[in-house]
């Protein structure tokens with residue numbers, strides 16, 4: 038599989054899913070899935086996995102449904118990740134999505150209720166929006182914060198604080214298996230078009246950085262975070 042754009046951490050999460058869950062029947066819930074583009078590259082080679090993607094954006098879901106028409110193991114729903122989702126799952130993922138959700142405790146409750154006992158969630162968020170050199174993002178962060186004052190919620194203002202999110206996850210009952218920092222600040226899309234081998238090399242390097250440095254140290258140079266949490270059996 039070739040990583041294409043944006044946050045390379047998504048590809049890392051898919052690799053982890055393939056490695057740990059790819060050889061047995063596994064139900065995955067993707068919260069804030071957008072049009073689910075990444076699953077179209079993944080699921081044909083992982084036919085034992087089934088994915089349900091939910092998103093509040095009906096246009097993205099319609100686009101995803103149309104593009105995935107031939108994929109029997111990918112299903113889409115228009116739904117809010119802050120509210121209960123029907124069904125139980127072995128794995129929940131959220132990729133570049135937690136920072137877009139307003140009510141994080143409600144979101145974590147959805148993850149909890151959706152997971153079977155012993156289930157695992159990969160919850161990923163970016164801080165790229167908040168320190169990007171991209172002109173749109175530099176403008177949108179202060180504009181969104183101003184709009185928030187009058188009650189208008191925008192995607193660019195909901196920065197996730199690592200310690201607060203960990204606390205919220207633990208309060209929900211999750212045990213934190215690991216927390217991982219990804220990507221190089223400020224090079225958004227820096228692995229765009231890289232082949233599998235280059236990505237595997239990069240992920241191994243990231244692994245060694247995560248082993249050697251604290252999240253606080255890495256946060257200065259890396260811009261995406263994944264919490265891996267488990268619901269006790």
Ligand SMILES: C[S@@+](CC[C@H](N)C(=O)[O-])C[C@H]1O[C@@H](n2cnc3c(N)ncnc32)[C@H](O)[C@@H]1O
Nearest residue numbers: 069070071092093094117118132133134137138
């Ligand atoms: C940056 S996009 C990431 C999309 C996708 N996960 C990907 O990696 O390509 C964030 C997505 O979260 C969705 N979103 C934001 N708040 C949501 C909520 N409360 N429930 C479900 N989806 C939500 C947005 O509509 C958007 O599609």
